[in-house]
Amino acid sequence: MTYIVHGATGAQGSPVLAALTAKNHQTVAAARDVSVVDGRAVAVDYSSAESLARAYDGAEGVFVHLPIAPASDQIAFAKTIGKALKTAQPGRVVFSTSGYTVDDDDDGSTGPDTMIRELKASGVSYAVVEPRLFLENLLMPAVHNPVLAEGVLRYPLRENYATSWSSHLDIADVAVQLLTDTSVSGVISVGALPGLLGQDLADGFSTYYSKPVTFEAISPVAFGDLIIPVFGEAAATPVVDSYKYRQAQPHELIPETRSAQKLLGFQPRSVGQWLRDLRV
Incomplete structure (x- = not known):
């Protein structure tokens, strides 16, 4: 049984590929440039439903997330993936929203909302993994270096802002559970x-x-001043805007009713366990 993993060389897909491989599942990395992949890979183009359908054909499962891109591009990618799923009909699809909160009313206008509508229309068995903030954000040099040098963790959230943090390792574990069950x-x-x-x-x-x-x-x-020199203004501005939005919110908690704790019996790693697993 073969599992196709999008973004297998990136922060989200790589842990999924590793977790599937550790459980002795056959894996294939779906990538634009297969030359950078160590292992089995298939070339795909998010703008080509035909290339995606060929990759998905006969697969037991597919892990997918939308690449970082403007909202209009993400919506277009979601529709292309949906078309490919309808054609290929893989056994199972697990989609990560990559930190986006999805619209419960099914009328949201983001790329992830569009992807979920495409999944519903595809006729394929699916599950959606919906995280909030990733602990890996705390390993950016602008955040992590002061921890080491000064003993200070600086981040653009209020002291009383409760957040359902998770790690890419957690997402991978949940994704594998949902792909195989x-x-x-x-x-x-x-x-x-x-x-x-x-x-x-x-x-x-x-x-x-x-x-x-x-x-x-x-x-x-102030956070923007730290990350703009690293990522550039175009990439950093949406990040800064997201934290400006958070300043007006009471918290960022997942709903317990649809939590992995309740539905899967899964407990995300503590910060200490996450750091130990990464061996930072």
Whole structure:
């Protein structure tokens, strides 16, 4: 049985590929450039339903997430993937929203909302993994280096902003469970419950590094000043805007009713366990 993994050389797909391989499943990386893949790979083009359908044909399962792109491009990609799924009819599809919250009313206008509508219309068994913020954000040099040098975790969230953080490793574990067990479908939210505050994150780093670490809330604009030199203004601006939006929100918690804890019996890693598993 073969599983197709989109983005297998990236932050989200790579852990899924590794987790499937560790369980002795046959895997194929779906990539634009197969020359950068170590292992079995198939060339795909998000704008070509034909190339995607060929990759999906006969597959037991497909893990997919939308590439980082403008909303209009993500919507177009979602429609192309949906067309390919209708043609190829793989056994199972697991889609990660990559941190986007999906619209419960089925009329959202984002790429992930469009992807879910395409999944529903495809006739294929599917599940949607819906995380919030990724712990891997905390390993950006602009965030992680001050932890090591100063014992300070600076991040653009309020001290009292509870968040259902999760890691790419958590998403991979949930994705593999959903790919190989089709008894649970629909949207499964992944993240810590109860949510973690800034100092909870700092405490995890403190335990791992055996040194005091404190949390310091900074403004989204100040965060932008740190990441724009690394990512460029075009890439950093949407990130900064997302944290400006969060400033007006009460929290960022997954709903318990559709949590992986309730639906799958899955408990996301603590910050300390995540750091140990990564061996940072």
